[in-house]
Amino acid sequence: MLKIKDLQIGFSTPAGIAPALKGVSLEIGRGETLAIVGESGSGKSVTALAITRLLPTPPAIYQGGSITFEGRDLLTASDAELRKVRGGKIAYIFQEPSTSLNPVYSIRSQMAEMIQLHRPDVTDINAEIIRWLDAVGIVDPATRLNDYPHQLSGGMQQRVMIAMALSARPDLLIADEPTTALDVTIQKQILEKLRELQRDLNMAVMLITHNFAIIRGLARNVAVMYRGEIVEYGETEQVLSNPQHSYTKALIACIPRLGDHRHRLPTIESNP
Amino acid sequence: MVIVFFALIAGGSLLLSATGHDWPCDPNLTNLELKLLPPSPQHWLGTDNLGRDVLSRMMHGASISLTVGLIAVAVSLGIGMVVGAIAGYFGGIIDQILMRAVDALLCFPTFFLILTVVALLGPSLLNIVIVIGLVSWTGTARLVRSEFLTLRETEYVKGARVLGQNAWHIITRHILPNAAAPILVTAVLGIPDAILQEAGLSFLGFGVQPPQATWGNIIADGKTYLLDAWWLNLFPGLAILIASLSFYLAGDALREAAESRS
């Protein structure tokens, strides 16, 4: 369904062009979950945003490669085609739900916008919104319709974002560090909800995280990124039990486990 | 680049008038035989209704406009900085009182006020400059105050206080240098405002009086001959426009430079 081949992206800076992605290739099939793991700066968010050309192109430059979605090359698609894909076929949820929702519009209005744009078949929009809010686990959704984002807790905001993204029934959900900004207790709930919804909707998910610990049980395949390249790619169970690349090994070794007696957590040489 | 060009023009005319030299001829020399002539090789910008050369009058007018601009801004800067510094540094009730006073002053239509005072006091260069300065300080005051409010809480100011340095010392040595950039920008941006106010005053007859030429009163003189002697209106107005524009552009460039540094 989605195939990225040899994607190269650079960022223009006063000191020249800094390479961000040095030839990234990956694939996601229908209903599959792919996790992309790496530390900050490894290029995972850039990959995600690049898929629907959401990177602001003054600094970013698409230098090469292709992104094929359902047979269409997204890098050369027209603006109109791109806009149909965005939201309707490929939806996003981001890391900071508190700033990712527009503060001056109500929940209802922001969700309605999504539904009206991509699901013209829906006649009762309010009912649809309530359905989705309920599906993500928001208590008493009807009372929340006219709330503004700042009136909701972080966990609830993220649930709203998920509801909004899914309400267009996309084929692929790209989740960029969806739980990093949330409490640990909420993280688990949200991830489980995500897994449940994915199953119900038979939706593909690209999960981006720096935390290896959460992908188990969630993602079938994993790609490990380091400094703009994919250094390891395969089935999660395989990679976790038998990592090939030194970076992967180090990452896995960093996962704190109950019962550990180490005094210092192992570190990895950081990204320049 | 554009800025440099305009700045040169501004500086050039100031220099020219400051040297007291009459160029190309005496601006007050009247010659009724030559009245209301359109631009020609002898009179590049034409002559006015009394036969005076417009170009010379405009060169002299330049010195007035620029003087007003600079000194009025200096006055408003002075008042604004003092008021803003006191309000921002001491805070509390002093701040509240001063800010209410600023609010009250802002409710006045400034041009109106200037007009009133100048009309009643008499239109001399000194009066005009002082009055314009007196009504324009509010912007500087607010800016200075907000800079002070933020800078007051910085570590080095707190450190200075702990060391027991007195208020004056702290204000001049620590806070002012850091607030200097935005203050300078406001100052430069205020110059064209003063120039425009002065032009408006001259136009209404309340600026510096004839026979001294100002850009505003050349236009005012030309008002009666409007439909026939278009050059009496076009050139001085263009001069005002270019002068103001160059200061605005310069100020904006300064502001961008200051912002990119901080």
Added chain:
Amino acid sequence: MISFIIRRLALSVVLLFIISIISFFIVTLTPGSPYPWGELNPKISAEVKANFRKKFHLDRPLHEQYALIMRDLFTGNLRSIKDDRPVISRILERLPATVALNLTAIVISLSFGTLLGVYAARYNGHWQDALGSFIAFLFIALPGFWITYMVVIALVKGFGVPILGTHSYGIEFPNSFASGLDTLWHLLLPATILALGGIASQSRYLRATMIESLREDYIRTARSKGLSEEIVLYKHALRNSIRPIIAGIGMVLPALIGGAVVIETIFAYPGMGRLGYEAVLERDYPTLVALNFVVAALVLLGNLISDLLSAAVDPRVRLE
């Protein structure tokens, strides 16, 4: 909300009080003869002068003068030195024209200022941005009276179009609609010139706030939803950026009324700006005091309205 309005009105009363004192002092303490006919006119006897002084309370000490003027102002008895008519009626007859002019100017400056500001922010970093900024600075730097004359020369001489006053002189209109259009036409030109400065400053301010808003995460979300760039700009970004502009509208009023003086003079438009100018020329200080008061009151009202409007636009605003 109600308590906010009440507190604001109370504050306004205090401010008006201060303003009235300031304007009173400015007007009465500046040197110059108060007599409309000149200090040394030999035709006026000392008795007439004495009567004049008595009538306008000039023989009382300053604080009494102030109190008396205030009393007269509020009872509608304050009379103009010029023609002995109640000042209030002189002001009121000019008020509708002034309000029409200023309101139109505000509408023009808001709409074009917004368009220009969004345009510049959208193309930030490209030549369109520099163009937008240049236009903005051009507008501010334009001396109102100069451009007015240039336009007058062009329209009147070039096209023979009447533009002075509020109605075309000597032309009969077949119905009130046409006559209304004529009034609108006469209003449009001065209002536009008046609005130029506002367009410029609002567009610059909006550009700055829009550029900041466009960096926010929710814009990325909006784009990821597949919305067109126009919707992203005008629906999502604009509403977050426009609050300072709307809050600042109240403060634009003094500048408008002041700037209107020159414009009203040239266009022969019967507004309060010209009334003030004439009052200054005639040293009609009761009119001046009353005018300053009315203007200040309008400004405070304008501030209140703009604060309420900005709360309506942005739900995060807390009225304190």
